[in-house]
Amino acid sequence: MDSAVNWLTENSDMLLHYAVQAIVAIVILLVGIRIAKMAEKLTKKAIEKRKVDKAVGSFLANIVYALVFAATVLMALSQVGIETTSFIAILGAAGLAVGLALQGSLSNFASGVLIIILRPFKSGEFIDAAGHSGSVSKIEIFSTELLTPDNKTIIVPNSAIMGGAIVNYSRQATRRVDIMVGVSYDACLKETREVLEKVIKSNDKVLNDPAFFIGVHSLGDSSVNFVTRSWAKTEDYWAVYFYLQENFKLALDEADISIPFPQMDVHLNKISEK
Template sequence: MLQKIEHVEDKVTHYTDLAMGYATEYGVKILGSLLIFFIGKWVIRKIVMLMRKGMERANVDSTLISFASNALYVGAIIVIIIAAISNLGVETTSFVAVFGAAGLAIGLALKDTLSNVGAAVLIIFFRPFKVGDFIETSGVMGTVKSINLFSTTLTTTDNRSIIIPNGTLIGGNIINYTGNHTRRIDMTFVIDYKDDLRVAKEVVMNVLQTHEKVLKEPAPVVAVGALERDGVQLIARPWVSVEHYWDVMFEITESVKLEFDKHKITVPFPQMDLHVKKGEI
């Protein structure tokens, strides 16, 4: 009986020592892997934060800052996870191969989506427009509200949101109305043939030259554009700062009409004159 008790005690001691050995060996590895992950994650956040601050001080576009920060963070996290798994003794070569194969399969399945990501990279680095620009593309116009990896969101003048896939956007024509600091307003006014052409030109030019937001250089232009069926077409070409475009266009249109009324200059409208000739029946 005593021998059996001693035998049981030996087994208990053996398994206890074995458990302690495994706990010590793998516990240290697990603790090391956790430390690698959490410390690495903390370091990455600090690096990303420093990179963002440096890019902001360098006046880098906000979209590029966001894209670069997210790409760096995701890439570094993947490296840290692989390092933590490797510390546990897991063979990471096969893991990387499986990850690569899965990435290839996902890439083939989502090729259209990934083309939008590629287009986003082109937009961010070549910057045909940026957040806040007013653009026309794919048959729509609006202010660029946001640019992400898959799509660009425009806000129209009547406050609608239009989401355009980046692949579609980069594949067509893009008109950036706010890409330059100044912009020309193309305006057309029509006066009656009976009105004094020289007076009308002086009236329009005076409105342009006295408007405080019309630029002196390039100088505004007023010229005869065409002799139409219903009247004489006057072309006005003032230059303004981009942010004043719409306000100046509306204000000049109203001012020209008021000045035309003051100088008795008429704006003709389509009409037809009928001449009835009496004849013998």
């Protein structure tokens, strides 16, 4: 016990020195984290003022936070006496090993950078990518967040998005609404065309330019299949689609034009016993 007390007495100055350094390092770390969060918020605000895509702002803000946080950690380590130059060299060597082990994460990061540069989609646009559909909520460093029409959040890795086809439903101002309608072989084709045309013209959300098209698509097993191709603004697509589907059926019923369903005729032959 006496030896421990003597050691503490003899080394009190050294212990006090290291204690002060440790406290300063902790303060630097805490202040640095706070500064990193402030820098992240300021970056977002600055980008919003320039009316840049929100997804891009979120991505850049995350990078700013990571850089400031990394600088803070290096300053805190330097304060407690760790040589940062050799530490950075060690980190570089370790980073190579970690990079090989985390190829998927690095691929996600690189894909996130490509998304920002190539801009295949932006915040608010409705896309289909990596087998998922939804509106782009935000683009993070490693993943992209989608919001589905039924209000579910889907987080998709950036590498999965850039590794396949991306369908952007919102990029163009207009979309074509294709609907197939099958009618009986007994129906008058001219009358059927007139009925379908009347329904299309009754919807003021259907664009006049480009003009709509109605034609016989195919002669099916049990029906003559008409295809209707109407154009609408992208935001009106589903309203036009559901309107035409419902009113085609109502108008055809009113005109006594039947819409057949698949059916099979079965013939029974009686075999006489010998």
